[in-house]
Amino acid sequence: MKMITRLIGSLFLALMLIFIVMDGAKILSSNELAFSPLGQVWFQIDRAIGSLTLNTLQAVVQRYVHPFIWDPIIVTVLGAPAWLFCAVLGVLFLYLGRTRTRERYKHIDEL
16 A cells, blocks of 8 residues: 555656646746646646546536635635646655654664
8 A cells, every 4th residue: 555655656746847847848938937737737638638527526516515615725726836736745645655663762772
């Protein structure tokens, strides 16, 4: 289980690097600071695949959970840079997959 969470965390960090390079190329070509928001990247992937997961998620959250959750919370997350979202998820998964040390305190003889 730990290996799977580490793999997922590493994949998210690799995606973060890809998004940073893409945003860096966009910044260098346009000479202005502009990052790709997560919602735009998700919409482009949805359009390329031909699925409607973003629209389905919006309908499900607004209808069955609560409209308040969609508008201020999820819209804010979708407006964040894609690399930041991937970095947070990558660090979270790597933290969850870490190996914990059994021995917290060392004895005086081991120092």
